[in-house]
């Protein structure tokens with residue numbers, strides 16, 4: 001099974017992520033904010049040959065966040081049979097702190 005991941009930012013600055021199958025259906029969604037991570041229900045809508053929308057229910061602020069993506073920007077990767085460690089439980093990456101301002 002091949003899947004692709006799209007990411008965007010919520011208005012509350014949570015980082016939203018969604019894994020898609022080859023029909024661009026949302027398999028799962030998640031949200032991360034600072035060191036917290038949570039499940040974020042995600043759906044895809046507006047599927048066309050060139051673009052589609054992903055809608056998230058942000059667990060941090062409760063907004064329904066809709067973002068459009070270019071189909072050509074999707075990068076599909078083979079998903080291993082054994083479920084890998086979900087992104088939410090990976091060690092948090094170093095956050096990029098702005099140095100000026």
Ligand SMILES: [Zn+2]
Pocket residue numbers: 010011012013014058059060061062063
């Ligand atoms: Zn949010």
